[in-house]
Amino acid sequence: QVQLVQSGAEVKKPGASVTVSCKTSGFRFNKYGISWMRQAPGQGLEWMGWISAYSGHTNYAQKLQGRITMTIDASASTIYLELRNLRSDDTAMYYCAREKDPSDFYPFFDYWGQGTQVTVSS
């Protein structure tokens, strides 16, 4: 069955970087795109960016440009999210999610990781 399993919770100081992993299984990895979303405490969902597991092509939310990098390790069917220069308002639950239909760039998400809590605090 399709699974996306994320790495564990992180606590970071302001200005640091964090890397969250999303290990996938149960589907043909290089056929799909994966997006990252985050959800601040008690808030809604924010799309952060997308990466094609086929080509490595990325599309990032403009507000995060310069601080975000998404990469893939195809041999491990794993996607990584790196966020740099962390601020207190980056404190959130971070989710990876698979796009349901990889045939076109219209990402809606049928499988989600369990979430990774990232806390930024001095």
Place this chain on the structure above:
Amino acid sequence: DIVMTQFPDSLGVSLGERATFNCKSSQSLLSRSNNKNCLAWYQQRPGQPPKLLIYWAFIRESGVPDRFSGSESGTDFTLTISSLQAEDVAVYYCQQYCNTPFTFGPGTKVDF
């Protein structure tokens, strides 16, 4: 950016009653490639990731009960639960996937 608005913020509904969620986009979500609206609905129960319910505004995801339905009128979208069940207590989000950044509405919380 496309702004997604949802109303009401919260909804108090009794078991077995009909629940209606509204979502409005600041621009057309009509896809030129297939003439469908790029709009999805998700359910998020406490402590869980979101679950896809509806996509292309009205197509029910496999395994989703048929009491959930989606409809559209221009830039206005509606999710309806025909008969609310206990397990439907959650926050419901709409998402547009026409243009980046893909944006979500602020959500509507359902409880009894």
